[in-house]
Amino acid sequence: MTDQDVTRDLSVIQEQLQAQSSAQDAIPAADALQRLSDLRERRTELEDSNLAENSKTAYAHDQERYGRWCKQMGLPPLPVNPEIVSLYLTDLSELIRSDGKPAYKVTSLRRVVSSLARLQYDTGGGRGLGDHELIARTINGLANERQERAEGRDPLLxxxxxxxxxxxxxxxxxxxxxxxxxxxxxxxxxxxxxxxxxxxxxxxxxxxxxxxxxxxxxxxxxxxxxxxxxxxxxxxxxxxxxxxxxxxxxxxxxxxxxxxxxxxxxxxxxxxxxxxxxxxxxxxxxxxxxxxxxxxxxxxxxxxxxxxxxxxxxxxxxxxxxxxxxxxxxxxxxxxxxxAGFVTQALIKEATHKAIRNQTLHKTDMMVDHYDRDNLPLRNNAVTKLGL
Missing domain, CATH: 1.10.443.10 (Intergrase catalytic core)
Structure with missing residues (x-):
């Protein structure tokens, strides 16, 4: 959205407000327009503060790379088009690293979709890119095809x-x-x-x-x-x-x-x-x-x-x-x-899930269970009761 678009939209809003207000209540048009513009800038700041710094960096990187790809292909990066995005995701999915593994995991491609959904929203295209049927089918198809296992890091005890x-x-x-x-x-x-x-x-x-x-x-x-x-x-x-x-x-x-x-x-x-x-x-x-x-x-x-x-x-x-x-x-x-080591060591010492979450700040026991399964597979496991 250009500055002219913003000014035009705010002018329309200001005219509507003036039409609904009595003459003595309405503030001067120039003052109202300036105030609305200031509020819009402040709202943008609040939206930005909702994102962690790492997310902002990742979004900027993904959006810039998408723009370069569109330029190479002779395609318009804006407005964000689900058809073009799905082709871009397919192209990324076929990139291979020097060790023969895919350059982009499915989780990374989902992040790319989030980045481009943010670009769509910021440029006036609305929301819903991630829920678009074409995008969803592309991502889900890759997930089913690859069956990637999440690779965790070994814990340090x-x-x-x-x-x-x-x-x-x-x-x-x-x-x-x-x-x-x-x-x-x-x-x-x-x-x-x-x-x-x-x-x-x-x-x-x-x-x-x-x-x-x-x-x-x-x-x-x-x-x-x-x-x-x-x-x-x-x-x-x-x-x-x-x-x-x-x-x-x-x-x-x-x-x-x-x-x-x-x-x-x-x-x-x-x-x-x-x-x-x-x-x-x-x-x-x-x-x-x-x-x-x-x-x-x-x-x-x-x-x-x-x-x-x-x-x-x-x-x-x-x-x-x-x-x-x-x-x-x-x-x-x-x-x-x-x-991961904190959680694993605490579980070894029989700490409760609640005691662990008091330090890790996890909202539920689900993530603690995740560490339990990945790093201590025999803990609380019935297989140890089989007498083997």
Whole structure:
């Protein structure tokens, strides 16, 4: 929809309003038109805020690629045409990666449909692209043909987390700086079961030390809380210093708060090489940081801490780097492995579904059951009662 279209539509609305109002009640036409235009812009902002940043990025990528494909084929990208979209989806479904696997899974194609449905709505084409019979038949046909199995990530359990931390270089400059940051990320990611975007978005104001609970983590919008009501997650003081998240936060916060390279170097060099030799430091006075200071920041190879936050994708790549250094196959894991590991470890320890959901923020037991089936197939399984 062009600016001229918007102005024309608003003018019609304003004329209708004036026709229904008495002369003394109606505000000047120019003022009313300007106010309606401002309201429309504000409504657009509210619509945009309903989408997570990752969704916006994915939508923009999908829409741009669709536009390029239409241009190559000599087809009009707008208005969004279900016939053209179905052909585009068919074309994407035939793309093959270098390893011989389809470049687009059915789940990815469904996301493309969502992206183009958003494009249709934003350009005045209304809703319903995903429900169009032609689109639905194309997607459902591919799903039936491929019978793709959802590929989850292997979980990282408590012993795996400790192994990853133990293989980091904590006491050497400058490697110890990034090791302190990554230790904090791994422990908080595991103990809170937060997704990588939520961990990457933490600020110092989101983290507080409670005298009894341990570390309080205040989170805002999550995948299961798009309204952004927020939640308070607690991570207790660890039984051992190596897996104590409050201790990890103290070490990393001390580096963040240090004013000079010399101070940071002294903190790193005073850290015992072996995590088994660490002592609890979580009961002391924590360094003060501005509430809006990003927590997970970039660290240069020279040990400098850059006060700009890293992305969720960067956290994912960093975890794979740490896993590979610890002898794990990075192809089997992702940042979600920490979340899956939390659920799996909790189930092994006989935690209830409700207790697990208090931390994972899942709405129902269904997703907890999913982890149960995929990672602990013999748990509560009657096959163990057969006497085999």
């Amino acid at each position: 408590t012993e795996d987390v400790l192994k990853v931390i133990s293989h980091m270089d904590h006491s050497t400059w400058p490697a110890g700086v990034s090791s302190a940051r990554d230790t904090f990320v791994v422990l908080v990611g595991f103990a809170t079961a937060l997704r990588r975007e939520n961990v990457a978005g933490l600020t110092a104001g989101n983290l507080t030390i409670h005298p009894h609970d341990g570390l309080h983590v205040r989170v805002g919008r999550t995948k299961t809380d798009q309204a952004g009501r927020g939640a308070l997650l607690a991570v207790p003081y660890g039984q051992v210093p190596a897996t104590c998240a409050p201790c990890a936060w103290f070490r990393w916060a001390s580096l963040l708060a240090a004013d000079t390279i010399e101070e940071r170097m002294a903190l790193v060099l005073s850290t015992p090489r072996n995590p088994d030799d660490w002592q609890h430091v979580c009961r002391g006075a924590f360094p003060e940081l501005p509430d809006d200071a990003p927590v997970v920041t970039r660290v240069t190879k020279s040990g400098r801490i850059m006060m700009n936050r890293v992305s969720g994708t960067a956290l994912y790549k960093r975890l794979l780097f740490r896993l590979e250094n610890a002898g794990y196959d990075p192809d089997r894991y992702g940042f979600h492995s920490l979340r």
